[in-house]
Amino acid sequence: MTLSRKSNFWRGLRDGMPFVIVIVPFAVLFGVAGTEAGLSIAQVMGFTIVVVAGAAQFTALQLMTEDAATIIVLATALVVNLRMAMYSAALAPHLGAAPFWQRAVLAYFNVDQTYTLSQIEFDRAPDQPLGAKIAYFMGVAAPLCPLWYLFTYVGAVAGSAIPPEFALDFAVPITFLALIAPALKTLAHVLAALTSIVVALALVWLPSGLGLIIAAAAAMIVGAQTELWLERRRA
């Protein structure tokens, strides 16, 4: 039992290693972009440690540079994170029997990488004991989350020293595009993305961020409806 926990922890850690090369530059970029936008190093670290969600942090940062109302910044960032309710639902059958405090810790570390790898692992071996499943999940989180904090700090400290010729204003759009492109997996994802662009541009005259929330709602509906339509056609 203890042995399977220990080996599962190391296996999770090993499986998570490839994500290090994604997390480190992404963290540096958030640190740089955050200080460039005018946040203090403590505030940049606050985002990274309290929120721990790269895409939502970049979203909030962008809307803050546009001086959007705080309630709109909050709502948009949380919409970006809504996908994690889906992760929580998928993990609940496997980890839901853990004590309350452990589930709270697991929830804090329930990010794209820990969810994705754990889902694959639990599908592969659904009958392992609870302790072994938790060990695997925490093994994935163990290197990734501390590196996320550390390299955000490195970026925040370095950021203030980088001159404007480096066009760092464009680091945020490039990061977003680089996150979107690999996510365009199906026709439904592509149509959702196009809807988001068209509606957001059409509503660009609304107060900062408001058009984006409407665009996101429209895009989610288009994605879901396209998926339904594709399923019916296949049936």
Next chain:
Amino acid sequence: MNYSTLEIWGLIIAMGIGTFLIRFSFLGLIGARKLPDWVLRHLRYTPVAVLPGLVAPLVLWPAGSGGAPDPARMAAAAATLLVGLATKSTIAAILAGAITLYGAQYLLG
């Protein structure tokens, strides 16, 4: 950026609590309650529903060039998207975008 220190920290804490509650939601409720299919179907599209709409105006009217369309930034955006689509790799896409941006800025002066 024009927020008071209090507003920024309030935002950080509210985002942290909101994000935690989203992550905790179903893990928090004991037992394996399943989300209805129609909810899952919408949640699947949240990242691609928000990020493209956020990024489109930034590409068309970038802040760094004072809001005027800028060929170097447009080329960088196109390269990022194409390499991201071709390789499915976020890091490869970021590198392609950065190289194109600096390359185009150098060539176009």
